[in-house]
Amino acid sequence: MLKMSRRDFVKVTGTGLALATLPGFIRTGFAGVGTGDNPYNFYFQRFGIDEDMIRKVMAEALHYGGDYCDLFFQNELSNSIRLQDNIVNSASTNVTLGVGIRVLNGNQTGYSFTEDISLASMKAAARTAAGIASGSPKAAPKSFNATKLMNYYDTKVSYEDVGVKDKVGMLQAINDDVFKEDPRVVKASVNFSDSEKYILVVNSEGGIASDYQPMLRISVGCTAEEDGRKENNYFDYSARDDINFLTEDKLKRLPREAVARTVKLFEAQTPPAGEFPVVLSAGSAGILLHEAIGHGMEADFNRQGISVYSEKMNKKIAEDFVTIIDNGTNPHIRGSINVDDEGIPSEETVLVEDGVLRTYIHDRISAKHYGVKPTGSGRRESFKHYPMPRMRNTYMRSGPHEFDEMIASVDYGILADQFTNGQVNIGPGDFTFYVKSGSLIENGKITAPIKDVNIIGNGPEVLSKVTMVANDMKMAEGGWTCGKNGQGVPVSQGMPSVLVSSITVGGRG
């Protein structure tokens, strides 16, 4: 017999500081902190802290001077549930709670964290981080000023209110559809995961900001068999949204796409080797931007002078119709954030405007170094890590061409449809992305499918070879995670269909 509802489950296991609230509460009112209407009371209670404790910890962090310090509190509740071999037979939950304390001394960082949010533990961690400086003590701020934020992912339902039984039924229905879709399917798996992350950032300049960051991901994988050959593929959705994101249409499309993407591989040919024109389909092809330019525009690499883009600011690097954005404000998109992990409001940052390099992606350290406004891009994996300049949602704006026009212009080349991963070397600018499936283009027509091919190029060279951009910009739908210096953060990307006139395709021949 069940003794507790699902709602109770997550709440109680959350922190032992269970509070009745709705996410909507978090975005209401921004009266001054420290008044009776303190909008951060929810967070203060969640973490068992108050302003006086924060000031005492900051005083410890600034004991040896230092230019700046911040405290990053995080509580995250994650759940996942999995169907395999036709039964929903596994579930997991994870609870994370802690605070990271950072002290900056010029470009130098001292960092420590504790999972025990008591004054004594926080002071000990602060003293460790303080070791980066060696001057006289500085005072903590007398008061804290709320940071005004927008909400780019308003939600109505907490995952605490979504019953496990509902999830079980949802996974089973998807599984049934996968097997109905095609008799060649021999295995299916469905994974659903959700998380709710609560963060509070307070800094020695008196800034304070909080955010509730929901996330869901659902993926369907399947294996099909034909004449003794097996193929496997998947389809997934991810969003900063509540359970209502999963409409009936999406739940029907998941199994359909997963199966279609799998059985298509039976027809696929081995792709050719060498340099060819490549058309990238609209959507997750934005991985090209992420690797070819996004990382190279992160200002830490440029501040250190080690990016291939370090000397290209305000220079023309691509055709006039190429405009590239990194944006944290796209509603409900996976990489969006209301505020970054340094407490700076999110924004739209124009990396390349009409072919000209315009703005790096900044955190506090690099913004100060360059004497510019931070771009709200200081992100970290968790309280266990210090923030760095990171991408959010990276995409290219639509251009003047048509998809059909692009295909017609190619005598022999590749159309790349589905992507799984990419990588870049920042200094030389060499990057790759892996094409799970696509097609050949022959004499201006899409012909045989192809699969499993790595594409490799050089960032600035490839951007200069983007010769056509279509008017069909689309964001990726799946769950992308960007890794940098051992830290993973959720991101997304988007792309209109584009033609790269020549790039190395890692086929065989």
Next chain:
Amino acid sequence: MEKNVYLDLGYWVQKKAKQLGASQSALGINHSRSVSVDYRDGKVETLKESTQQSMWIEVFAGGRYSSHSTNDLRKDSLEKFLTNAVDLTGFLEKDEYRKLADPELYKGQSKVDLDLNDSGQGDITAEERQDRAKELGAYLEGKDERIISVASGFYDTHSESYQLTSNGFEGQKESTSFTHGVSVSLQGEGDKKPEGWRYYRARHLNDLVGAKQTANEALARTQDRVGAEKIASETMPLLLENSNAAGLFWRLMGPLRASSIQQKNSFLADRKGDKVGSDLLTITDEPSIVRGLGSRYYDGDGLAAKTMPIFTNGVLNNYYTDVYYGNKLGWTPNAGGSSNLIVKPGMRSGAEIEASLDRAILVTNWLGGNANGTTGDFSLGVAGWLIENGKRVKSITEMNISGNYNDLLANLIEVGNDPWIHSSFRTPTMVFDKVSFSGS
């Protein structure tokens, strides 16, 4: 907390889970302390120090299963956490294959002292760590006028973990790990800024390769990248540097797992006992190497770690079989995943092999790419050198190798005598014939 405090807590959790209705449970408690120091161009860039702890528990109740983890180890929090973990399990569907290992499989752990813990770690001072990180970079001062930036770091971790199952397994381990490394950026041709690095890792501080050698190798590997460019596509031998060979072999670990076999996602399914590679392909999983980076006494299921041949003279001997998928397949579990991999060495050094090749590409760096474990197809980005008449004649980059693992393993034509001992994958230099390189 003291060691016995963690074990006591583990037994308390186990008892509590049983009281709450778990018929069986497996749990682990981990505690670690890490310090990292990063220098850049002679100045501290970051200092980071942390202690963390966490607990995971697998709950088996009423034929159902779920797993949970938390970093809040206060008893009142854990009590609520467990109550709800057991309750959640009741919502799931029954799975007859979810059970703990047969306790017989817990027996027979290595009696060798693996010596995974450097007791001197606690005596390292903050100043020594900083000095070590700084020294690494300092070796390169003035060494090459093209240097843009040199980053160096020293990192060490001390970990303790405790593992219990309700059918009698109790394990505890303590280990240390030390890593130091250098990365270098040089001004190359045009806007290109080639980068290179060298990192070494060891269980004991004194086993780390010297700072000077580490720094010099990092610089040399960066200098090698200057002027690199692609060459025309060609099929020729692939000479794989020993420190880099693991990049090819870790992708085989997925297809070698029982989970992939059971889920029909492995190109190696139904091939146990078959010849899948050349006679030179002999790889053994060896968990009992003293101070080995992948060494262990037991795995995540509590199974005693034992030496296991994976390939012998090209024949596939074993799949990595954990308890759950072993139950599903009707196989006896052996290990959930790899420990240390040992490749049977050949007669010649990497340098001798290189000097004997007429025309080949030496791969020293990977760049992205992926493999399809279901079919064995792979396509991977590479950089390195074109070898002609035994000499490195041109630095190459921005190229791919593509093919199928079945062909690649069959085309293994030489193995060096120089295993890379600074990794749990102790791969020597290797040569694969007839590999398709794509470039311009």
